[in-house]
Amino acid sequence: MSTRTAPGPRERLLRAAQDLTYRHGMGVGVDAVLKEANVARRSLYEHFGGKDGLLAEVLRRSTDEDEARYRQTMNAAGQDPRDRLLAVFDELARVIDAPDFRGCRYLAADLALPDPAHPGHAVTRDYRDRVRRLLEHELVALGHPRPGHAAAQLLLLVDGLLAAGATRQGTDPAAATRELAEHVIDTRAPGVSR
Amino acid sequence: MSTRTAPGPRERLLRAAQDLTYRHGMGVGVDAVLKEANVARRSLYEHFGGKDGLLAEVLRRSTDEDEARYRQTMNAAGQDPRDRLLAVFDELARVIDAPDFRGCRYLAADLALPDPAHPGHAVTRDYRDRVRRLLEHELVALGHPRPGHAAAQLLLLVDGLLAAGATRQGTDPAAATRELAEHVIDTRAPGVSR
DNA sequence: CGACGAGTAGATCAACCGGTCGATATGGCG
DNA sequence: CGCCATATCGACCGGTTGATCTACTCGTCG
Numbered sequence: 123m124s125t126r127t128a129p130g131p132r133e134r135l136l137r138a139a140q141d142l143t144y145r146h147g148m149g150v151g152v153d154a155v156l157k158e159a160n161v162a163r164r165s166l167y168e169h170f171g172g173k174d175g176l177l178a179e180v181l182r183r184s185t186d187e188d189e190a191r192y193r194q195t196m197n198a199a200g201q202d203p204r205d206r207l208l209a210v211f212d213e214l215a216r217v218i219d220a221p222d223f224r225g226c227r228y229l230a231a232d233l234a235l236p237d238p239a240h241p242g243h244a245v246t247r248d249y250r251d252r253v254r255r256l257l258e259h260e261l262v263a264l265g266h267p268r269p270g271h272a273a274a275q276l277l278l279l280v281d282g283l284l285a286a287g288a289t290r291q292g293t294d295p296a297a298a299t300r301e302l303a304e305h306v307i308d309t310r311a312p313g314v315s316r
Numbered sequence: 317m318s319t320r321t322a323p324g325p326r327e328r329l330l331r332a333a334q335d336l337t338y339r340h341g342m343g344v345g346v347d348a349v350l351k352e353a354n355v356a357r358r359s360l361y362e363h364f365g366g367k368d369g370l371l372a373e374v375l376r377r378s379t380d381e382d383e384a385r386y387r388q389t390m391n392a393a394g395q396d397p398r399d400r401l402l403a404v405f406d407e408l409a410r411v412i413d414a415p416d417f418r419g420c421r422y423l424a425a426d427l428a429l430p431d432p433a434h435p436g437h438a439v440t441r442d443y444r445d446r447v448r449r450l451l452e453h454e455l456v457a458l459g460h461p462r463p464g465h466a467a468a469q470l471l472l473l474v475d476g477l478l479a480a481g482a483t484r485q486g487t488d489p490a491a492a493t494r495e496l497a498e499h500v501i502d503t504r505a506p507g508v509s510r
Numbered sequence: 511c512g513a514c515g516a517g518t519a520g521a522t523c524a525a526c527c528g529g530t531c532g533a534t535a536t537g538g539c540g
Numbered sequence: 541c542g543c544c545a546t547a548t549c550g551a552c553c554g555g556t557t558g559a560t561c562t563a564c565t566c567g568t569c570g
Contacts, residue, residue, distance in 0.1 A: 131548070146430045149343055152528060162549040164531080173528065230427040232483050233419050236340045250483060274487045275496060281483075282476025289426050289444060289475075293468045302469060305499055325517065346558060356518040358561085367558065 132169045134159040139180045144227055148177060148234040148242075177231075178241035184227055185249035192256055203264040204307055207257065207276070211303050214280065215296030218287025225288030229281065253277060267310060275306045326363045328353040333374045338421055342371060342428040342436075371425075372435035378421055379443035386450055397458040398501055401451065401470070405497050408474065409490030412481025419482030423475065447471065461504060469500045 129137070138159035142150045152173055156163055170176040192210060199209035217223060224230075228246040235242050257276045261269035279299050286295035323331070332353035336344045346367055350357055364370040386404060393403035411417060418424075422440040429436055451470045455463035473493050480489035 147428055149428070151526065153526070163529085164550080165548055167529070168547075224430075225427050229423075229479055229483065233424040234341055234343075234428055236418075246483065270487070271492060274489065275492045278476040278480050278489055278493060278496075279472070280476075281479040282472040282474075285423055285475035285479055286472050289423065289440065293464070295468065295472055298465060298469045299472060302472075302496060302500070306496070345556075347556080357520080357559085359517060361559070362516080 131159070131161040131165045135161050135166055135169065135176065136180060136183060139176055140184060143177065143180060143231075144224060145222075148231055174241060178245055181228070181231060181242050181245040181249075185245060185252070189249070189252050189256070192253060196256075196260070203260040207260050207264075207307055208300065208303065210257075211279075211283070211296070211300045214283055214287075215300070218284065218296065223287060226281070226284040229284065250277065253280070261307070264307070266307070272306050272309070276303060279303055279306070325353070325355045325359045329355050329360055329363065329370065330374060330377060333370055334378060337371065337374060338418060339416075342425055368435060372439055375422065375425060375436050375439040375443075379439060379446070383443070383446055383450070386447060390450075390454070397454040401454050401458075401501055402494065402497065404451075405473070405477070405490070405494045408477055408481075409494070412478065412490065417481060420475070420478040423478065444471065447474070455501070458501070460501070466500050466503070470497060473497050473500070 135155065138161075139150075139155045142155055142158055146154075152163070152166065155176070156166065166173075166176060170179060191213075195209050195213045196206040199205045228249055231242050232246050254273050254277050258269045258273035261272050261276075266272050279302055283295055283299040286299075329349065332355075333344075333349050336349055336352055340348075346357075346360065349370070350360060360367075360370060364373060385407075389403050389407040390400040393399045422443055425436050426440050448467050448471050452463045452467035455466050460466050473496055477489055477493040480493075
C-alpha cells in the first residue's frame with residue numbers, strides 16, 4: 123500500500139496532462155496525453171468524464187502544489203513577514219529564469235479557454251484568491267495599514283512578473299519587480315503616493 | 317481610389333481573423349475565418365501562405381493600431397510627460413472595464429503559440445519594445461533619473477493590469493496599478509525604495 | 511476580341527479531434 | 541476451484557483540422 127506502488131492510469135493521466143498542457147498549451151490533443159501516459163482512451167473518460175474534466179483536475183492539482191510551494195518558500199525565509207513576502211519574489215525570479223519556464227499556467231489557461239463556463243476558470247479564480255489571502259496574511263502580521271489593498275498590488279506584481287518572464291524582455295524584470303514589491307510592503311501611511 | 321471602396325478579400329480576411337482570434341483565441345479554425353470573411357479558401361493561401369502567416373499579419377496590424385492608440389491617448393493628455401504617462405493607465409482602466417475585454421492579445425498569443433519559432437512571437441516582441449520606448453521617451457522628457465528602468469517597471473504594471481483585468485479579480489486593479497505607476501514616475505532619487 | 515490575373519467554389523487529402531463501445535484482464539470472495 | 545465485479549484496454553465513430561488542387565467566373569487591359 124506504499125505510495126511507491128506503480129502509479130495507476132488515473133495518476134499517469136494527470137501527470138502526463140500536467141506536463142503536456144504546460145509545454146503545449148491547453149490545446150493538446152487527447153491522443154497525445156493518452157500516448158504519453160500509456161493509458162487507454164476509455165480510462166480517461168471513466169476517470170474524468172472527458173477532456174474538460176481532466177484539464178480542470180490538472181489545474182486543481184497544480185494549484186495545490188503551487189500554493190504549497192508558496193508556503194514553504196515563505197517558511198524557509200523565517201518569521202519576519204517582510205522577509206517572507208520578499209522571499210516569494212526571489213523565488214519567482216528563480217522560476218522565470220528556469221530554461222523551461224513557459225509562463226503562468228493559470229493565466230494561460232484563462233486566456234486559452236474562451237468559454238467562461240469552463241470548470242477550469244473556477245479553479246484559477248480560487249487559486250488566485252488563495253494566494254492573495256496568503257499575501258494578505260503576512261501584510262496583516264506586518265501591521266500594514268491597508269493589507270487587502272497591498273495584497274492586490276503584490277498579486278498584480280506577480281502577474282506582471284510572470285507575464286514579463288514569459289515574454290522574455292531583455293531587461294531583468296525580477297529586480298524591477300522586487301523594488302516595487304518592497305515599496306508596496308514598506309508603505310506605512312495610507313494614501314501616500316509619493 | 318477612396319478608402320471607402322469595398323474592402324477586398326485580403327482586407328476582409330484580416331478583419332475577420334483579427335476579430336475571431338481575439339474572441340476565440342489563436343485556435344480558431346481556418347474555416348470559421350473564411351466563413352466570417354466570406355472569402356474563398358484558396359485566397360487565404362494565396363495572400364498569407366497559410367494560417368501562421370495570416371495570424372502573424374493580424375498581430376502585426378494590431379500592434380500598429382494599438383501603438384497609435386497609445387500615442388493618441390498621450391497626445392490627448394497634453395504636453396506634461398507625467399500627465400501623458402498616467403493617461404495611459406487611465407485608458408487601460410477603461411479598456412479592461414469594457415464588457416468584451418478578453419485579455420491582452422499579445423500575451424495570449426505568446427502563451428498560446430508553443431512553437432518559439434512562430435512568426436507571431438517576433439511581432440509581439442517588437443511591439444513590447446515599441447511601447448517600452450514610448451514610455452521611456454516620456455520619462456526622459458520628465459527628467460527621470462533611470463528612464464529605462466522605470467519604463468520596464470511601467471511595462472510590468474501594464475502587463476500585470478491587463479492580466480488582472482482578464483482574470484477578473486474582485487478588487488479594482490486599475491486604481492492599485494495607477495498608484496504604483498505614480499510611484500514609479502515620481503521617484504526622483506535612484507535606489508530609494510521608500 | 512482575347513488573354514490574363516484575381517477571386518470563387520468546392521472536391522479531396524491525411525491527420526487529428528473528442529467521444530463511445532464491446533472485449534478482456536485482473537483480483538477478491540464464496 | 542469457479543464466479544463475478546470492476547478496471548483497463550484499444551478498435552472504431554463521425555466530424556473537423558489545415559492544406560492542396562482543379563475548374564470556373566469575372567473584370568480589366570492590351
